[in-house]
Amino acid sequence: MQGGIGGKNIILRLEISTEHIQFGQLITLVNEHGGDVIAIDVIRTSEKATVRDITVTIADPAEIDRMIARIKKAQGVKVLSISDRTFLLHLGGKIEMQPKVPIQNRDDLSRVYTPDVARVCMAIHEEQDKAFRLTIKRNTVAVVSDGSAVLGLGNIGPYAAMPVMEGKAMLFKQLGSVDAFPICLDTQDTEEIIKAIKQLAPAFGGINLEDISSPRCFEIEQRLRDELDIPVFHDDQHGTAVVLYAGLINALKVVGKSLSDVKIVVCGIGAAGVACTKILLSAGAVNIIGVDRHGALTADETYEHPMWNWYAQHTNPERLSGTLSEVLKDADVFIGLSAGGILQREDVKRMKEAPVLFTMANPVPEINPEDVEDIAGVIATGRSDYPNQINNVLCFPGIFRAALDCRAREINEEMKLAAAEAIAGTIRPDELNKLYIIPGVFNEGAVQQVRKKVIQAAIASGTARRVPRDFR
Numbered sequence: 036m037q038g039g040i041g042g043k044n045i046i047l048r049l050e051i052s053t054e055h056i057q058f059g060q061l062i063t064l065v066n067e068h069g070g071d072v073i074a075i076d077v078i079r080t081s082e083k084a085t086v087r088d089i090t091v092t093i094a095d096p097a098e099i100d101r102m103i104a105r106i107k108k109a110q111g112v113k114v115l116s117i118s119d120r121t122f123l124l125h126l127g128g129k130i131e132m133q134p135k136v137p138i139q140n141r142d143d144l145s146r147v148y149t150p151d152v153a154r155v156c157m158a159i160h161e162e163q164d165k166a167f168r169l170t171i172k173r174n175t176v177a178v179v180s181d182g183s184a185v186l187g188l189g190n191i192g193p194y195a196a197m198p199v200m201e202g203k204a205m206l207f208k209q210l211g212s213v214d215a216f217p218i219c220l221d222t223q224d225t226e227e228i229i230k231a232i233k234q235l236a237p238a239f240g241g242i243n244l245e246d247i248s249s250p251r252c253f254e255i256e257q258r259l260r261d262e263l264d265i266p267v268f269h270d271d272q273h274g275t276a277v278v279l280y281a282g283l284i285n286a287l288k289v290v291g292k293s294l295s296d297v298k299i300v301v302c303g304i305g306a307a308g309v310a311c312t313k314i315l316l317s318a319g320a321v322n323i324i325g326v327d328r329h330g331a332l333t334a335d336e337t338y339e340h341p342m343w344n345w346y347a348q349h350t351n352p353e354r355l356s357g358t359l360s361e362v363l364k365d366a367d368v369f370i371g372l373s374a375g376g377i378l379q380r381e382d383v384k385r386m387k388e389a390p391v392l393f394t395m396a397n398p399v400p401e402i403n404p405e406d407v408e409d410i411a412g413v414i415a416t417g418r419s420d421y422p423n424q425i426n427n428v429l430c431f432p433g434i435f436r437a438a439l440d441c442r443a444r445e446i447n448e449e450m451k452l453a454a455a456e457a458i459a460g461t462i463r464p465d466e467l468n469k470l471y472i473i474p475g476v477f478n479e480g481a482v483q484q485v486r487k488k489v490i491q492a493a494i495a496s497g498t499a500r501r502v503p504r505d506f507r
């Protein structure tokens with residue numbers, strides 16, 4: 036994946052001479068390259084020529100250049116510009132700030148701002164907790180990244196991370212009615228990140244850490260949880276783990292296996308891989324083998340990475356060693372949280388019957404579903420263009436909605452397990468099948484169910500600081 040014209044949807048602005056070319060000829064040319072014209076807008080027209088924006092969706096992006104070369108050669112057609120619909124959508128960023136009330140006169144001005152605002156400031160100064168009532172704090176979350184592990188793109192830095200964080204902020208708002216600010220810090224130093232987030236915290240009711248690479252993410256999250264009194268949640272760890280567990284509950288029902296019996300191979304023992312393993316262990320999984328770039332993690336080895344030593348001590352009961360391919364033999368479940376394209380069809384064939392494949396690397400999964408759909412029991416990816424999207428977006432809007440509504444001090448294990456069970460439970464037994472193990476992102480019932488179950492868990496576990504009105 037790269038910048039520029041790399042996507043599947045493009046808009047061509049063409050000046051078309053009415054004397055030389057029939058519009059139908061152009062459509063045929065697009066179709067010959069596997070493209071479909073999905074919209075045509077006339078920009079201007081004269082007797083001799085029309086200027087039109089033609090939106091084309093194309094199955095094989097490699098065909099785009101060939102198609103454009105042919106259009107450029109066609110007599111009577113001038114290509115004025117080529118744009119990628121995804122890039123157009125990002126022009127100027129994807130979100131903006133909106134005041135809740137207009138400032139229409141001096142009276143409004145003196146209330147939202149000086150002098151009257153001073154009385155509100157002093158009320159908070161006298162009782163800091165009032166910040167929850169009198170500022171944006173109670174509904175606002177900071178989405179903070181350092182750009183070090185952005186999706187599966189790696190360490191692309193804070194500027195390049197912004198589009199993902201803006202996207203997360205949009206999802207927070209649309210799905211959970213949570214106001215979220217994208218914040219990308221220009222440092223990858225653990226202490227500086229902790230300090231910066233603590234300094235930002237007064238404005239926020241929660242901190243969603245995003246795309247911070249392991250092992251720094253573990254210390255950053257733990258220290259912030261200890262030192263702040265608002266929920267701090269590393270989405271790539273816990274959001275992913277919650278949704279993965281929800282998906283696995285249902286996938287195992289489809290293939291008729293139980294969590295305590297299955298052999299699970301987790302590939303990519305980073306932020307997401309560690310958290311997914313932890314939630315599965317706490318839910319009763321016994322036989323989990325973790326694999327990273329150098330092969331299986333085993334208690335027979337010592338690792339520089341302290342989390343890997345913990346991992347090796349708590350997993351791989353048979354102390355298997357070897358490559359991903361080797362340890363996959365007779366496995367029931369593959370969980371990929373590593374990098375695109377690293378799993379081969381031959382490896383899947385050596386797994387047990389009806390293997391469950393969660394190939395969750397973004398944007399390119401460990402294996403393309405179409406390469407193994409004939410031999411897999413259930414397949415899920417992190418993407419929205421295949422069935423069974425296992426993506427933390429199913430968790431973070433609802434879990435933060437709940438945490439803000441009950442003013443939870445933290446998001447604890449009880450709340451995470453409740454969220455997973457709520458997501459899994461959204462699918463009725465008569466709906467469950469290999470192509471439908473997890474609710475879709477736009478399933479409003481799922482967010483509401485997560486909110487309800489997570490608030491109940493927060494109250495029961497004593498971390499809620501208020502009981503929302505609909506729970507009284």
Ligand SMILES: NC(=O)C1=CN([C@@H]2O[C@H](COP(=O)(O)OP(=O)(O)OC[C@H]3O[C@@H](n4cnc5c(N)ncnc54)[C@H](O)[C@@H]3O)[C@@H](O)[C@H]2O)C=CC1
Pocket residue numbers: 184185186187188246247248249270271272275302303304305306307308326327328329371372373374375377395396397398416417418425426427428
């Ligand atoms: N679907 C979802 O909801 C989510 C998907 N992800 C995806 O999971 C992947 C990992 O994300 P994080 O854990 O945040 O990153 P991370 O950087 O913390 O961990 C990635 C781990 O994968 C390992 N790895 C890389 N290439 C490998 C290979 N060829 N074989 C074995 N291990 C390999 C790395 O050494 C590292 O330990 C990314 O592709 C990300 O997009 C992450 C979070 C949520």
Ligand SMILES: CC(=O)C(=O)O
Pocket residue numbers: 185186187246270271396397417426427428
């Ligand atoms: C989904 C997500 O958070 C990731 O791929 O990093």
Ligand SMILES: [Mg+2]
Pocket residue numbers: 186245246270271
């Ligand atoms: Mg992420």
